[in-house]
Amino acid sequence: MQQQRKSSTKLNAQYVAQLLKKHGCKTVVIAPGSRNAPLLISFVEDGSYRCISVPDERAAAFTAMGMSLAEREPVAVLCSSGSAVVNFYPAVVEAFYQKLPLVVITADRPKELIDQGVGQTMRQENIFTQHIQYSANLLRDPADDMAKAYNQRIVNEALLATAKGPVHMNVPFDEPLYETTTEINEARYIGELKGERVLRTPKLQQLAEVWKESAKVWVLAGQLLPNSELEDTLNRLNQKSPFLIFSETLSNLHCGCNIHSIDRLINTIGQEEKAHLQPDLLISIGGEVVSKMVKKYLRTFSPRQHWYLDERTEFRDTYGVLTQHIQVHPALFFKKLAEKVEEKPAAWRDHFLALDQSRMRAHREYLEKAVFSDFVAFKHILAQLPEDSILHCANSTAVRYAQLFDHPKEILHFANRGTSGIDGCTSTAVGHAMATDKMLTLITGDVAFLYDSNAFWNDQLPTNLRVVVLNNQGGNIFRIIEGPDDSAHFEAYQETVHQHHLEGVARTFALPFVSVGNERALQDALKTFYMPGDTPKILEVCTSRKKSPQVLKEYFTFLRNEKKDG
Template sequence: MRQEIINNIAEICQKQGIDKAIISPGSRNAPLTLAFARHLKIQAYSISDERTAAFIAMGMAQAQRNPVALICTSGSASLNYAPAVAEAYFQEIPLVVITADRPPEWIDQWDGQTIRQENIYGKHVKKSYNVAVDLSHADAQWQTYRMINEAVVESMNGIKGPVHINIPFREPFYPEKSEKWEYDQNVKIIKSTVGEKKLAEKQICELQADIKEKQKLAFVLGQEDYNQLFLEDLDKVSQKHNIPIFADIISNGHELKNAIHLPDNICMKMLKESKSEEIPDLIISFGKSIISKNLKLFLRKNHIEQWHVREYHAFIADPFQALIKQIEEGPTPFLKHINKSSSSEFLKLWKDKNATAETKTNEFLRAQSFSEFSALQELIKNLPKDSHLHLANSLSVRYANFIGLKSQKGIKVWANRGTSGIDGSTSTALGHAMAHPDQNHFLITGDVAFFYDRNAFWHKYPYSNLKIILLNNQGGSIFRMIKGPNQQAELEEFFETEQKLDAKLLCSEFGIAHFSAHNSESFAFIKDKFIQYPHAAVIEIKTDSKINQKIFENFKNQLIS
């Protein structure tokens, strides 16, 4: 295959807006590596571990709201991308995954690094493309360039997401020294223009007529990278019409005036008993998933009618089992149709509950001896203004949700809640930090997620703006908090997966500052130093999982008392 054709693939990607490429080393993908690494307008990174590489690319794409190219060799390398590809698909993050492949005649012939790569990601990409092995004919080149254009456009059009381009290569893979190196500045670029979806006047009138029959409206904000205009308009509509906004920590709605930012805390008690005046007649939801399990169960239990507003839908999502309208319009224009107010008593009732939950949470944690829960609250409270807060899955994101964010400090929250796996949390946060080196990034993670993703640090690129809050209770202690696994004899070995690792040696290996706290005195001494430290750092909060379990059980008992 002629190198100039591969160079033009990189040129098309760049002209379509891709300015970063994450490349994992290999030989079969050498033509792609050279094409992207030598392109003057593409910043290329070499990340050896493909699983790590894919999550770093996803973090960058999420941070920039722009696709990143992800390039690997043939064989199992492409399978290592799968966890991040699935996460990107459900979080709707644009990635352009380019895998080098063996020629088709060598598939299933016991040849090295050869697997069945066509459509390897199945239904977890928006679309898959397979490039022809022979591109000598002008029509084959035209087809390839058209496919590359389409793939990048597809990653950004409508519902964003990953796309896959599989390219088979025959040897030789490397250009001769005498070969001219160039990119065709006139290569064909196909742009896409997509207009806004708007409801017809008749549809708007029908919605307004339905809303008029409701007395108690509530908004639910799911996870989404909302633009500031929508949040400002939502704030105005909510205040004008007395509408509470259920906004748990991953929604980034915590600074809205009528935000109910502790719905998990509130609804824990309401699952046992709730009065009719507390139950909304209609919830209007935006975005994707929520983290608050008790809010989910409260909405399901009371069969509250739900409308869901999104400009584009890949499928019908009915997480509260009460969806009756799926409204395909942008959330910002939709807000203009709200012409019905809830009662001020309904809004006050929920805001009072939120204030009570906040007071109870703060009083409980202040009264505790040293624990990961109370230490985490202190660190969250002292995050610098305009920081990015990344939450690993399992117990970390749940602790943070019960603590909540309220201060007007411009803190933005990120979490891999597409598939909600523990893999890649550190790599994703690091991708964000590398994409925006001028901003502060903090990651809250548990020990299993942290050590599982240790290869996030295995590269040469700087990330001095990332600080990690590591909750090391020597295992996956969320299973100790859940009724079921915590009653089994196999709890510690097969559910908690007890481990005895310490992060000090890892930090030393990768040149990261390490702070450690195991009691109130050591924590008080280092917490401010950690937050103010000018380079990459880890604060390791060492606690006992059995004590953490008891504290968390007492916390939940206080909420329902």
Template sequence: MEQQTINNIAEICHQQEIEKAIISPGSRNAPLTLAFVRHPKIQCFSISDERSAAFIGMGMAQADRKPVALICTSGSAALNYAPAIAEAYFQETPLIVITADRPPEWIDQWDGQTIRQENIYGKHVKKSYNIAVDLSHADAQWQTYRVINEAVLESKTGVQGPVHINIPFREPFYPEKSENWNYDQNVKIIKSIVGEKRLNENQISQLQAELKEKEKIAFVLGQDDYSVEFLQALDQTSQQVNIPIFADVISNGHGLKNAIHLPDSICMSMLKDSKTEVIPDLIISFGKSIISKNLKLFLRKNVKAQWHVRNHHAFISDPFQSLSKQIEAEPISILQHLNKSSSAEFLKLWKDKNTEAETKTNQFLSTQSFSEFSALQDIIKKLPEDSHLHLANSLSVRYANFIGIKQGRIKIWANRGTSGIDGSTSTAIGHAISQKDQNHFLITGDVAFFYDRNAFWHKYPYPNLKIILLNNQGGSIFRMIKGPNQQAELDEFFETEQRLDAKSLCSELGIAHFSAFDAESFETIKDKFMKYPQSAILEIKTDAKINQKIFEDFKKQLIS
């Protein structure tokens, strides 16, 4: 076992700007563990559950905007990374996934902790690499260093995402006490220089000629980690040329002046009868997915032309079935050339509809009995500026989308790459650990919360994270979806009733627990929870059938 070569893998990662590594304990990965933990410039975290560890690493990579290394032992440990890797792939988050493996001669020989690890993540990583088992030859070392450089560069170049490096080890795994321990600071480092992508004058002229034929133009802002500069440029352009910005909750466009931040609510009433004056002639989209199903259906039904603008495209994505141009260029550079004004009446119409939807929402919730929906609106209104709000999947993110965010400097995060319930808490904790000087809030449902309880199974503090737990004793979203709510098996096999609460877990973890079960108890503790100086969980206990009735009545109110 060539420990010096493994040490140099850690050194290359450091020189390629990797500052954090998540390591799950094991024996086969001991050479990697020691190489990274002993490196003076890499901060390492020990997270036992690989499923949670990978999501925590993803949260850190998002927070820092830098790749994070994940290191685990052989066998099923590597498979437990898979959900987070798939999420990171579709969210375009860079991860360096390093799995220790058994030597090739023992694959398929009934040896313990031995599975087929080459290309184990399939098409959910940008690229997979397999390191030679014998690293004693100089050429094998040269190849290893080249591969590590390439893998790290691949993760953060173009469309970012996870890469996989599989390293087989033979025993012994542990160095002798007398063995010299060092890192070669002159190890081979390969840098990448990538220039900006811009359209030429002819291409710009073609776009401007097509724009002249469009009277009603709308921007669609999908989920992405947009720069402040881009959002400012989009805001300015939107105001200059009268273009509304369809910006649902995961877009982070809620602070823009022409943002239509309740498009789901607005489009709910327009799906059956879409009048000509509300239909865009062209939509210009940025980023990735949107969560607003009604907006998506409205655009699919009515819009005939769409330009999608990104720096890099991994594939053609046409979720509105209207894509006519895929523009690969710096989005800000495209905004500079949008000199055709859209209809001022079109902008006013959508802004008026947004105001109407907001008024209806506020009026409706102010007249309802206590529910998780109304409680959540109250909590969201109290979130301090410059906070990070994490939204778990299922009802949490949908409630927030219908409520809307008014504070302009709140940043929204959600695992909408695969949209699974797994890992929402772990991802938020990864953010909170990386950004200790910023406030983080997580809104989650009971199924997602208890599914990911191992997010707390480590020693690293997160006093800047508060969790709002909507506990209705099951996956009550299935009560609100036509189909499962009409089946006799709803209670046991769809909603999956459970009777857990978070009080015992909080006691075990040393986290403050606040509980609300009606309007009076909620009013009593909500401000105490928000002002509490350490990590805390506010558990809002409600009846799933009452929540269902209120949400159904809310949707009727929107289309009335």
């Protein structure tokens, strides 16, 4: 079919560029190279894609993944052949565990040249097998109808599989790589219609019986995208048959019966209360849970029954007591369950909700007096977040401090908790900011910031991004988690204490940079931090690497003592 637009002469490049669009993809992040020229030509010349240049492949893939958080559609990242490909792997793994629709497209050399001493070649086919929902290894230069049909089918299949997570397309090309044509071959789109999963009534009745027999029910929510339908169904069920919801910032779940800060409660109650809190029935939903304490608690105070709700087939037996995997969307499940359950007393739930409220008051009281530290800095940063904005927390202490605060519903929370790496937190935030009009704040540590500094090597940096770096001169988390912090190896090999100048990163990418080192200066800096600008802005908050863990430790002691008084 004739079109005026140009494309590469390579049929595979034409197929991929057309089919991505037909499956809803609007954005392609492109890392430079020559072997991928047919694809990048086809994407750019197509005219309908937003094409973004990010030279570092690891940053490029996380940027694309971050964009998918806003677009909720497949977002593609493209690279050349050779080691460029494996730099995609950290983002592939993260997208796999977060089930995000990342499409990784790798250009390849002809198969007969692999392992034969030819430059920039390696074994690329199926390279992400363990963490990918579909690997499409295209045939080079499909000539006959069967080969053409095959390549189109597997590209479609890959794109349909993005509903479950990341997919890979490996596309081999031989030279010439730069020829273009206006004679573009129409690619065949294959759609897929799926019926909604339903629960059969007898089984639902059995589950409702278990619910009825369980005096103490917990719903534990891991990482979720905002879902008002789920909130409504949980609220309706809770009015009829009270239970407790344990959620985290990353659950983006705001119901009337939430314990939002799990550690603040579980780490500050005595053995008797812990035993009283023990669930008869635990229902878990969503992805990863940040709180280590709740995992430890549930392995000791195990529920009699544990149901895990997820549309995917994999079991998740985090606490070693899973009794029922329910393969249905949580909102649908709770809606159906609400039709079957009977009224229950609310005393147990209300006791712990009241205890949670008293912990919240003690939390505020403690932070009023605490000395300047990461925790206190967090209080001020969170207080100044613009309404209706997005917060990304890097892995390490940032995401953990965030869990100790109560957050307004209007703030959406994200973090790379799929595998909890520090390697792409900034790139993910950059990508997410690029795909939204909302203001986006990233709170990160100095090590994570330095690690992913190429996140800013991006030709379309968003102006709605604000990065706060808590610079405690190393990995402060290692002073907080259990383990020795005074061993001969600790500072050099775990904390990795440093005096590097973060400002250098800002200067490299011509970004405004402000550094503060006390509470008053932080408060002042925050007053202008969110004013509009032409680039992202970076705010460095220098804190003491020894005082911050102390302030956190004393916090839990203070809250534990509050229990005795209150």
